[in-house]
Amino acid sequence: MTQNPETADLPDGDAVVDYPGRLRLDGRGIIVLGAGQGIGRQVTHALTQCGAEVLAVDLEETRAAQVAKETGAIAWSGDATSRDDAERLWHDAEERLGRVHSVVDIIGMSRYKDLLATTDEDWAWHQNIVLRHALLAIRYGGRHMVAQGGGTMTFVASVSGQTGAPMHAAYGAAKAALMALVRSAAVELGPKGIRVNAVAPGTVWTPRVSGYLGAKGHRTNADNAPLRSVALPSDIAAALLFLTSDLARYVTGQVLTVDGGVSAKFPYPMPDMDIAPH
Template sequence: MTASDDSPVPDFLGRLRLEGRSYVVAGAGQGMGRMTAHALAQAGAAHVVCVDLEEDRAADIARELDEASGRSVAIPWVGDVTRREDAARLGAEAEAATGRIDGLVDIVGMARWQSILEMEDETFDWEIDICLRHAYLLSQELGRRMVASGGGTMVFIASVSGLTGAPMHAAYGAAKAGLMAWVQSLAVELGPHGVRANAVAPGTILSPRMDAVFTDEQRAANGGNSPLGHMGETADIASAALFLTSDLAAYVTGRTVVVDGGVDAKFPYPVTL
């Protein structure tokens, strides 16, 4: 202590630890979801329920987590969380397998590229389902269990496309903007029950999916657009999700953390000197 401050100093590294807690990672089979599952396991989570639409991907990440951690931590789970019946089954089966659900990290989402005037109804509806509706379903099915058990954390992966205009993927941007508004409402309504809700908004991230379609020129252009001079990686998003999940963020709720390498910090107008 100092002469003017005798408040106790907390164990900051301990606040990052997740021992004894159980988490659901929706979209765990690849990219940001895979890295987030590893981050939670490395931080000591007792259980990580690895949710994916594909059985092989769910099984692969579960096996990978167990091998990396040297313990039985992962529970593979297969289903379509855009459907009410599957979201309800996830809540019931995850709770039965782990004893209680302490947190959710939801990575599910994808963009289709179409102009507004050419966009089909099916594309718009699909984007709402995969980027927003499933978040509503998981918030209810897992949120009720968190409230009943005394609290928990929710982290949703949004996008910078929901913060600015999203040319050629406007439905995706609108759904992600809605997701960030949803997170704020979750925080306000569930905060009194001990549940925190936050979002991470990635910029251009070199995920396996993007790496497969980007040309060298596109990689260079996106990397050069960041003040840091390079594109982000999936581990950068997992790191932000881990922070928001942990007790280091115990007083953070209703917020969206932008992880874009500083792109949105730049002056957006042409400068003439």
């Protein structure tokens, strides 16, 4: 068959790619913000297992050192919400990693409080712990990646930013803002070769969550999910790995929900009954 000269220089859409190879991250420098425990620890393992050289960032020096010992990553301690520390981080990252290809930011916490009892300090705290570090990562990381020819940025949002829940108002508003920031960054930075995405987990059985939910809370959340289970940190790390890898080379500006199907259902009030398949 004679090739159309108008399409001669275009990529071959029928060429079979190396799919496992697209998951590999060999030779890539990656910063993980909040690497010391839970999802951050798991994603540090995931990235290093796939060949990346990781700068494991945590506010607690001992946690950063421990995950670095486990994975062969480089430990770095500092406050990702501080402009001074963010500048120091990128200076050190360029010295230790050379080119930084990706940032994975999992930092976030919540104070569960009734909306009418939420104080100005509560609101500001959520904006800082959920949103500010992401802005700094995009600002400094974006400048570095533009200069180096592209990269990826992946954040952890929450289903709390997609739906409403009691005592989640300040947290949910900050996570919704994070998702808006991700979309805007993807639009602005996409032409410069930078992909920006987020993962939105539901309940994840991290050390912090398990501490306050306990066995009863685990059963309640598992029963609420169509998959009848609660996510493990490794489940979220797997989604972050996908979005960071070249398997997601054409994915940007997206929020991947990983909640066991909870947000897919509408809780119609139903009597107890067995519903036979048909």
